[in-house]
Amino acid sequence: QKEVEQNSGPLSVPEGAIASLNCTYSDRGSQSFFWYRQYSGKSPELIMFIYSNGDKEDGRFTAQLNKASQYVSLLIRDSQPSDSATYLCAVSLNTGNQFYFGTGTSLTVIP
Amino acid sequence: SAVISQKPSRDICQRGTSLTIQCQVDSQVTMMFWYRQQPGQSLTLIATANQGSEATYESGFVIDKFPISRPNLTFSTLTVSNMSPEDSSIYLCSVERGLGNTIYFGEGSWLTVV
Numbered sequence: 001q002k003e004v005e006q007n008s009g010p011l012s013v014p015e016g017a018i019a020s021l022n023c024t025y026s027d028r029g030s031q032s033f034f035w036y037r038q039y040s041g042k043s044p045e046l047i048m049f050i051y052s053n054g055d056k057e058d059g060r061f062t063a064q065l066n067k068a069s070q071y072v073s074l075l076i077r078d079s080q081p082s083d084s085a086t087y088l089c090a091v092s093l094n095t096g097n098q099f100y101f102g103t104g105t106s107l108t109v110i111p
Numbered sequence: 112s113a114v115i116s117q118k119p120s121r122d123i124c125q126r127g128t129s130l131t132i133q134c135q136v137d138s139q140v141t142m143m144f145w146y147r148q149q150p151g152q153s154l155t156l157i158a159t160a161n162q163g164s165e166a167t168y169e170s171g172f173v174i175d176k177f178p179i180s181r182p183n184l185t186f187s188t189l190t191v192s193n194m195s196p197e198d199s200s201i202y203l204c205s206v207e208r209g210l211g212n213t214i215y216f217g218e219g220s221w222l223t224v225v
Contacts, residue, residue, distance in 0.1 A: 032212070034213065034214070041221075042218075042219070043201070043203055043216040043217060043218050043219040044154070044203075044216050045216070046213055046214075046215065049213055088153065088154070090214070092212075098156055098159075098169075099154075099156070099214050101153040101154040101155075102153060103152065103153040104153055
């Protein structure tokens, strides 16, 4: 059973703060890790992906991967009300393999 | 990224009827994927559709209930057959593309079965 676990939240942070979203996965063979954002009533959209241990930064977003501990996190700096959404973590074993999604963490950024 | 169009975007369906969802991609792709997202749940893969071969279904999904067509490299359909209220869900078409073979989703089809 390949599991991806996320705290469902809701997570609330004040505007301008750092939001930290966490995800753990069960399959040590997982190679690729993705974060998606899903606004209410919309389909998921890719924020970023990460393969290697360590940090990967893209604008206000930083993905962190620790394969030894089997967790991946997403940090959102300077959180904005427009960041309020559900954030989905996904992992895959390799190219062409199924993506396994977590249940998502609901984030609310309070103005 | 990818431009993935789905139709219908939303529909209300009667119990026992069937509905076909269409998915059009802006360029050729080898594999297309159909996901379901039930209310308050995460995404579950229904099947993988390759052009020129039968779709591959995941555990818990069968061809009789969710027949899929893949007539060419840019188009696929998913039919939800003999619908019941439990089929009320978002159905998402997706493709794998680009660096990291990332999954990109269409806009989704919101189905409500009454």
